[in-house]
Amino acid sequence: MRITDLVVHHRRVPLRMPYSSVIRGTVDEAHVTLVELVLEDGSSAWGEAVSMPAVTGETPGSVVAALNGPLRAAVVGRRTEDLEETCDRVERSILGNGGAKAGVDIALHDAFARGLGTPLFRALGGGHGTMETSITVGLGTPDEMAQRANELVKDGFTALKLKVGHAIAHDVQRVEAVRQAVGPDIRLRLDANQGWTAKESVRAVRLLEDRGADIELIEQPVAARDLRGLRFVRERVSTPVVADESVLTPQDALEIVRQEAADILSIKVQKSGGVRGVLRIISIAEAAGLTCMIGCSLETEISITAAASVVAARTAVTHVDLDAPLWLGASPVRGGVSYRGPVLELPDAPGLGVSGVLPEPSA
Template sequence: MRITKIELGMLRVPLKTPFRTALRTVEQVEDIVVRVQTDTGHVGYGEAPPTAAITGDTHATIIRAIRADIAPVVIGEEVADIDRLVHLIQGALAGNTSAKAAMEIAIFDLWAQLHQVPLCQKLGGDLAVITTDVTISVNDVDTMVADAIQAVAQGYRALKIKLGKDARLDVERVMAIHAAVGSGIALRLDANQGWTAEQTVRVLSTLESAGVHPELVEQPVPARDLDGMCYVTARVSTPVVADESVFSPADALEVIRRGAANIINIKLMKAGGISGALRIADIAAEHGMTCMIGCMLESSISVAAAAHVAAARPTVITKVDLDGPSLCQYNPVEGGVMFQGPQIALVDAPGLGIRHVRGVEKLSD
């Protein structure tokens, strides 16, 4: 199976409600879709969202990186030599982790299709049903409480609460949600780098003193402030998650070495794809640390790939935050993983199992 052509398209899917964090507000998924064709007729799918505030990637940089740098080095290559393809993709240019992730997802999809097995099995795992949380966007207190109650009614047992704009109001938000949904629902706080270390400790101490015990707090301080992450981790009982602080295996090692977090959030778009995600998970396992797997605002193309990675490392990736498709008004992907509320079921089909993606606007060369 040899790579013969790479096509790019734009996928736009409106969200059910605006996605609001301390960093941005988004109203629809607008992702670049990669379609890799082969001489056997097999097609591999990948996807990359523009998340300039986090990865630095925009539509323009993703398109340029794939067309100008990555496509020329992989066209004509054999899918069977996955290690060589990963080396070519990662070595094509510096940075551009989302573009690299989209290409890796498509290549790994084809690699598992070549072997006629689901991707998770080629990665060392097996088919599974995994359970995701769902995001509660930062908003006024009443709206966030209503959104939380609705999510619980839909079957979600873990809520990822976006915070980080106003520490005092954030305490009110969390306490109101806790009072509304009860102690049986896990509250995962995500400040998206919006607090200082001192604010984080005050927020969590206030909540814990009031009997509210979050399951975790994700990236409370700026990504490069590892001193701040260490300060928080040493002073609160709530587990601290490193998200934007960890893009690479080297970042993961530094966070572990310094004791800057209790959990690492792996995202394919930060790690540059499946290969980097697996290396981070394996490094965490070697040091006795667990991981979460998350996503940006992505459709079920790349979320399917993340789900297969989670199924391949279930003892390490113990928390799942793959709700991107659930936030969309509809699923444009035919085949692939199956979503039913908080449940994501991997299917017994080769690769990612994607048959077609509706509504992709082909981008002219």
């Protein structure tokens, strides 16, 4: 089946509540760029491209420009059956631009699995399509974060990711307030989003360890390029250290392994160019004896379905953080993953199980 066109759909989607973190500040809407590959039989395959300026250097405008320019030229006229060769063309068509490439890569994988008549997670080797996700508690005061955490636990969530990365004293207060609110049985993960120095990270994590906060992991405590600092932290704390913004490409993953800088690699389809990129990083982690956590930015069901399909297919992904659609006030997507509290369910339909997108609301 040949690809006859690439169409970009951009939406601004209000969030259910403001989302706050060190790396992006506070936002109240998501910029959603959906990629439609039109096939010669008139059907469509779907992808999604997310801009993360502080991580990949992309903006909504640059994503759209890349999609309408070199990425469109790389795929129009290609056959959906030629997945690997077409993904190579996408990779070579433009330097960097992981989010824009992810939009095309996801759509190519959707088209490929649709052609096989099977869900993407099964096409990748997965046997079942359910998993449990953590959910993020955005940065706020200790009382605000504790209240939100308590609400999420009442909704059935057993793993919470707490945004930290400000002054250590305040961050410790935030974590302790949440732990007191939710009790000892809820798993707490911390994400500092590069907000601490290496020495600050050691001091903060050790303090929490000594006070019995029982933190499951600490994600990206130091600057993305500071692998020496990441290793410095890993060697001095008991809590597992996760590399997130430090690992965008398979080459990044190899360097983290070489420097023994992290215990866990955090992967995202949007920062690594799509499904193929994260599968390559997972293979590197497996060869090195590491595990992976799969996460997300502010994304719709399209991107999250692709990420969850990878989880279903690869046992090295031991931590799931795919809560983004739960933040959206109203999704523009028809189909894809669904949620029952913390349980994410993949559709038993060909490809991503996405039937289309809603029309853009009138101004």
